[in-house]
Amino acid sequence: MDLLSAQFLGYEPVHIEELIGKKGKNQGSMRDVELEKIKEYAAEDADITFQLKQVFVPLLKEKEVQPVFDNVENPLVRVLTDMEFEGVKIDVDFLKQYSKELETEAKRCEESVYAQAGVRFNLASPKQLGEVLFEKLQLDPKAKKTKTGQYATGEDVLLKLANQHKIVDDILGFRELTKLKSTYVDALPEMINPKTGRVHTSYAQAVAVTGRLSSNNPNLQNIPIRTARGREIRKAFVPREEGRVLLSADYSQIELRIVAAISGDPNMCEAFRQHKDIHTATASKVYNVPENEVTKEMRYKAKSVNFGIIYGQGAFGLADNLGISRTEAKEIIDNYKKEFPNIQRYMDEQVNFAKENGYVQTLAGRKRWLKDINSSNFTVRGYAERNAINSPIQGTAADMIKLAMIKIHNEMKTASWQSKMILQVHDELVFDAVPGEVDKLKELIIRCMTTAMPLPHEVPVEAEVGMGGNWLEAH
DNA sequence: TCTCTGCTCAC
DNA sequence: CAAGTGAGCAGAGAC
Numbered sequence: 001m002d003l004l005s006a007q008f009l010g011y012e013p014v015h016i017e018e019l020i021g022k023k024g025k026n027q028g029s030m031r032d033v034e035l036e037k038i039k040e041y042a043a044e045d046a047d048i049t050f051q052l053k054q055v056f057v058p059l060l061k062e063k064e065v066q067p068v069f070d071n072v073e074n075p076l077v078r079v080l081t082d083m084e085f086e087g088v089k090i091d092v093d094f095l096k097q098y099s100k101e102l103e104t105e106a107k108r109c110e111e112s113v114y115a116q117a118g119v120r121f122n123l124a125s126p127k128q129l130g131e132v133l134f135e136k137l138q139l140d141p142k143a144k145k146t147k148t149g150q151y152a153t154g155e156d157v158l159l160k161l162a163n164q165h166k167i168v169d170d171i172l173g174f175r176e177l178t179k180l181k182s183t184y185v186d187a188l189p190e191m192i193n194p195k196t197g198r199v200h201t202s203y204a205q206a207v208a209v210t211g212r213l214s215s216n217n218p219n220l221q222n223i224p225i226r227t228a229r230g231r232e233i234r235k236a237f238v239p240r241e242e243g244r245v246l247l248s249a250d251y252s253q254i255e256l257r258i259v260a261a262i263s264g265d266p267n268m269c270e271a272f273r274q275h276k277d278i279h280t281a282t283a284s285k286v287y288n289v290p291e292n293e294v295t296k297e298m299r300y301k302a303k304s305v306n307f308g309i310i311y312g313q314g315a316f317g318l319a320d321n322l323g324i325s326r327t328e329a330k331e332i333i334d335n336y337k338k339e340f341p342n343i344q345r346y347m348d349e350q351v352n353f354a355k356e357n358g359y360v361q362t363l364a365g366r367k368r369w370l371k372d373i374n375s376s377n378f379t380v381r382g383y384a385e386r387n388a389i390n391s392p393i394q395g396t397a398a399d400m401i402k403l404a405m406i407k408i409h410n411e412m413k414t415a416s417w418q419s420k421m422i423l424q425v426h427d428e429l430v431f432d433a434v435p436g437e438v439d440k441l442k443e444l445i446i447r448c449m450t451t452a453m454p455l456p457h458e459v460p461v462e463a464e465v466g467m468g469g470n471w472l473e474a475h
Numbered sequence: 476t477c478t479c480t481g482c483t484c485a486c
Numbered sequence: 487c488a489a490g491t492g493a494g495c496a497g498a499g500a501c
Contacts, residue, residue: 125497126481135482154482179483182495205483208491219493222485230484255486311489320488379487390490394486398491428493453478 068366073205079409079421080203080213085414086420086432087198088220089240091470092189098232099185106177109170123174127154139165149153175318180224191218200241203424210391211366211398213424221425237471240432247419247438248474249445249465251401251427253278258396261455262363263346266337269457279303285339286332305336309343310393312386337472347389354388362392363453364399388449396453400461401427404452411444430471438467 114120117137121128130151131409134143139161144152160167162230191199201220203213215221223237224230239246256278260268271281276291283294283302301322308318319329337344354360354373361367368391372384401424408429409421418439423430429449433441442465449463468474 122494122497127497148480150481152481175483179495183484183493187494204492210491212491214492216493219485222483222493224484308489311491313489314487316488318489382487384489394491397486428486432480 003010065469068211068364068399072364072366072399072406075406076205076402079405080205082409083421083423084200086199086203086422087196088422088430088432089194089198089238090188091236091238092192093334094187094236095185095233096237099181100104102177102181102185102229106174106181109174109177112170113167113174116165116170123171124178126150129153133161133167137165137167142438180230180233182413185226188218188236201423207231208398209368210361211368211395211402212426213398213402214425220423225475231472234472234475235470238469243435245433245435245438245469246471246474247431247433247441247445247465247467248471249429249431249442249449250475251449252464254397254400254427254461255393256306257455257459257461258363258393258400259310259343259346261457261459262392262396263342265340265342265346266386266459268343269459272459275462276459277305282306282336282340286335288335294361305332309336310345310390312347312389350388350392351385354384360388360392362395362399363455364396364403366395366399367394368392387439397427400453401429401449404449405429407448408445410443411448417441430474433467442467 006174009403066167084383110123113123117130117132119136121132123129127150130143130153133139133153134151144157153171155175156170158168188199190360192353193200199218199220201215202217202358203215205213207214213221224233237246253272257272259265260272264453267285268278268282279299279302280291280294282305283289283298284291286302286305287294287298292422301324301373304318304322308312308321313321314334315326318324318333319326322329350360351373354370358371358373359367359369368387370384370387372380373388405421405424412419412421417434417437418435419431419441421429422432431441431445445465446463453461455461466474
C-alpha cells in the first residue's frame with residue numbers, strides 16, 4: 001500500500017510527490033502495479049478486498065497462500081495505510097545544524113586524504129580512490145578487483161589496510177560522514193509533507209520475497225544506529241506534538257527463537273525457556289565451559305555463529321567475518337552442530353523439502369518458491385539452498401510481527417485511542433503516544449507481540465518496550 | 476536523462 | 487564458490 005491508495009479506504013488523498021512538486025526518484029514497480037490495479041477496479045466500484053486480491057494473488061502465486069492472504073496480508077492493508085497516513089515528525093532544525101557539523105568534519109577528512117595521498121581527486125569516486133590507493137600508493141600488490149575490473153574499495157577491504165597507512169581512517173571517516181549527510185540528514189527534511197508537517201513512508205507489502213515489508217520514499221527501515229554519529233539522527237525523530245512521547249517495542253532475538261522452535265533443538269529451546277543470554281549459552285556449549293567462564297571473545301564468536309546459521313553461512317564466511325583461520329572456524333561450527341544437532345537436521349530438511357517440492361514455507365504457511373534449488377550450477381544451487389534455510393526463519397518472523405500489528409491496531413482502533421502506531425522496522429514497532437495512554441499501550445503492545453503467534457516447544461517470545469522524547473531515547 | 480555499479484545504511 | 491532481506495546515494499557512462 002502507499003499513501004495514494006488511502007483515498008480508496010475513505011481518507012483524503014495526500015500525495016507526497018505532488019505536494020512537494022517533485023517526483024520520487026525510485027518509483028518501485030510494485031507501487032505502480034498496485035496503483036493501476038486499484039484505479040482499475042475502483043472504477044468498477046468493486047469491493048476493496050477484491051481489488052487487492054487482484055494485486056496480490058498473481059504476485060504471491062496462487063491459492064495456496066490464501067490463509068496468509070486472508071489472515072495476514074489483507075487485514076494488514078488497513079494497518080499500513082493508517083501508519084503511512086499518520087507519518088512521523090522530524091526535527092528539522094536539529095538536522096540542519098547536524099548537517100553543518102557533518103559537512104565540516106567531512107571536509108577535514110577529505111583534505112587530510114588529499115594531503116596524505118599527495119594528489120587531489122574525487123574521493124567520492126570508488127574508481128578514482130582505487131587507483132590512488134593501489135597504483136599511486138601501492139598499498140596492496142594483490143588488491144582485489146570488482147567484476148568490472150575496478151579496484152574494490154569497500155569497507156572490509158579498507159579495514160584490512162588500516163594498520164598499513166593512516167589514510168584509511170580518513171577515507172572511512174569521509175565515507176561515513178557523507179553517507180549520513182546525503183542519505184539521511186539532508187534528504188529527510190526534503191521529504192516532509194507540507195500539509196501534515198511529517199514524513200510519510202510507503203510500505204511495500206509484496207516486494208521482499210520472504211514476506212518482510214520494505215519501506216521507501218523515504219526508507220525509514222534503515223535509519224542509522226550502529227555508530228555514534230549515525231545514532232544522532234534518531235534524535236530527529238520526535239513525537240508529533242508537545243507532551244506526546246515515542247514508544248518503541250522490540251522483539252528479543254526473534255529469529256533465533258524461531259530457529260530453536262521450528263528445529264525443535266532441545267538445547268537451544270531449553271536455553272530460551274530458561275531465559276538465558278543465548279550467545280553466552282551457545283558459547284558455553286561450543287567451548288564446553290560453564291556459562292560463568294565464557295569470555296567476551298567466546299561470546300562474540302558464538303554470536304557470530306548464531307547469526308551465520310540463520311543465513312546458511314559456512315566455515316569460509318565465518319573465518320572471514322571473525323578474522324580467524326578456517327580451521328578454527330570449522331572447529332567451532334563442528335562443535336556447534338554437535339551441541340545443537342537438530343539445527344543441522346532442520347537445515348538439511350529445509351533443503352530436501354525444497355528439492356522435492358520447489359518451495360519452502362513459514363509457520364503461517366507463506367511460501368517461497370526456489371526454482372534454482374535443483375540447478376546443476378554449484379553457485380546458483382548454493383544460493384537457493386541458503387534461501388531454503390533462511391526464508392522460513394526470516395518469513396516466520398515477518399508473519400509474527402504482522403499478526404501482532406493487526407491485533408494492536410484493532411484494539412487501538414476499537415477503543416478509539418489517540419496514540420498511533422507509526423513505524424515498523426522488521427522486529428520493532430514505534431508508536432507516537434499520548435501520556436495518558438502510555439501504561440495501557442505498553443501492556444497492549446507487549447501482550448500482542450508476545451502472543452500473536454505462539455512458537456512450538458514452548459519457546460517463549462519476548463519483547464521489550466522503551467519510551468522517550470525521541471526515537472533514540474525510546475530504544 | 477536513464478541505467479548500472481559500488482558502496483553502506485538497517486534488520 | 488564461500489552470509490539472508492531490503493533502499494538510496496554519487497559516480498560513470500550510454501544515449
